[in-house]
């Protein structure tokens with residue numbers, strides 16, 4: 001329920017306060033909050049105000065920026081303002097590309113030696129994307145002796161990370177997963193009334209979830225990755241921020257590695273060490 005629909009007069013957000021909240025979002029997350037996003041900001045923050053029993057945006061502004069609350073409230077604020085839309089097997093051509101091009105390429109480079117494929121799911125939201133990757137990589141590994149993989153999955157929102165870590169979804173959410181894979185990689189809840197399914201432990205153990213803000217100076221990620229999925233995050237950043245973030249991600253991308261973006265995103269015009277090699281797939285020179 002959107003409380004602003006029912007009590008609009010209680011949820012008047014002055015242009016000054018709106019600008020202040022929007023500036024805070026950009027400063028914290030790099031996310032641009034312009035135009036129609038202001039009304040989205042209003043309804044998302046109204047929900048948080050209701051949880052705190054605060055009667056107006058002015059009260060919430062005072063609460064948020066109060067040094068006593070800011071550290072803890074920043075986490076809730078970020079949870080409230082991020083857009084976490086995702087799906088299992090979203091933009092599926094990327095998973096075909098992973099299996100048909102990327103993995104054979106990495107395998108050839110390793111000349112058949114045992115290899116652990118390192119993948120970073122950057123901006124993983126509630127887990128549907130890294131679990132899709134884990135399913136695809138597990139299936140690939142079944143036919144390849146000596147193949148193993150590890151996935152790092154990061155996001156800024158603690159709320160979605162908690163969900164991702166638990167790996168529990170309503171059964172309708174897993175419908176994009178082909179039935180055979182669904183029965184292999186998900187278990188129904190013991191309670192027969194429940195509509196929930198959970199990712200099997202063998203798959204969960206392949207992913208490590210961490211909180212990471214792309215705006216941080218140092219990501220403190222020391223691994224080098226064969227591929228990075230960075231899909232549907234760039235759209236929220238301005239050009240300068242995109243360039244900085246992509247260059248930072250590239251520090252952790254192996255030479256010859258692959259970076260995937262969302263199909264509606266482009267790196268055109270950015271000064272980054274990547275070349276477009278397929279729709280929304282970029283390669284780093286070897």
Ligand SMILES: C[S@@+](CC[C@H](N)C(=O)[O-])C[C@H]1O[C@@H](n2cnc3c(N)ncnc32)[C@H](O)[C@@H]1O
Nearest residue numbers: 029082084085086123125156157213214231232
């Ligand atoms: C629209 S979702 C995309 C999820 C997934 N990659 C996909 O394509 O389905 C964008 C995610 O980026 C995260 N995000 C936004 N700004 C971020 C930042 N500054 N640092 C880290 N994660 C951020 C959000 O919390 C959200 O979960």
